[in-house]
Amino acid sequence: MRGLGSGAGRVRRASRMIGAGAVLAVVSLGGCATRDADAARATEAVVGFYEAFAAGDGAAACQALSEQAVHEVEKSSSKSCAEGIVDEQLDDPGQHVDTEVFGDEALATFESDTAFVTHVGSTWLVAAAGCEPKAGEPYDCTIQGG
């Protein structure tokens, strides 16, 4: 047996890693399969938020927000979330264009708006809405949590 490059022990060690590689591949594929379902649920959360906001239902709109977003609305308006949210200036987002999901975070793009959605427990909640991109900087959001 000749050293590091051709040692049988090295080859056996490699065979253990091959099995683990297969596990990693399966985990990655499993992650992809749930992505579409998560995107749909994240989109539903944003659409539900905008519908409640457009209907003037502050309580329902706040239910769709993340805890930090609720806190920010209360802090900036000095009112309860349900009362303060209806005073926010949010335009009609237009048609849904796309939702990208990465782990516990999602970016939902509409014709004239962008919203950030976060996975909390078993639900998706709106973390920021009314967002506009700014070159080289974070999005500028009307509703901003965290």
Add this chain to the structure above:
Amino acid sequence: MKCRGFLRDNGLGLFFGLVFLLALFGQSLTGRADDNNHRRTQGREEISYGSYVSSSDFAVDVAENWQSEYLQFLLYIAATVWLVQRGSPESKELSDAGTESDEKQMVGEHADPDSPRWARTGGLRTLVYSRSLVLWMGALFFGSWGAQSVAGWSAFNEQQIGDRQPTLSWAGYVTSADFWNRTLQNWQSEFLAVGSMVVFSIYLRQRGSPESKPVGAAHAATGDTG
């Protein structure tokens, strides 16, 4: 007694298999704890163990190390065909550089009765089998590097969205500083380790290890293992 014999005959493979699993489990526990520390400071809910080990954060941390290990073996196996190092047990004899003769490699008509079948048959099968270790290591390297790129892309974009920043496409990610920093910080350590082993083994010994020359072998002796 049979079991004891099996353990003795396969001790090296079993030992590394076991410490690999223990280390991977330890990484999953400490990685989750570290992730939850960050989540607490950001006011986010903690992640469960199951969610963490199926997350892109864990996958990229695993895959970036795996790809560099396989690259290490891929390059080492390929480089030691042609490159030699005087005095190193990791090297062939200086005069043996190259793919060597069929006789020395025991292929085709020079194969032994107990040689692998594909070493005896000749043609494409022997050609492929003669390079199967490099081909397989290469497949594992590119596979795990690809897995790193996908998992790293997902983890990077999750962080970007959390920071209210725009996301990157996969193509954008594999040309990003994050991808190449993760990649090169692993590569440099592998190259250092292999290079160190090649050079240190010229002068230093470990009695009984096939990775070392015999203790009494001359520093100039190349290719000896003890």
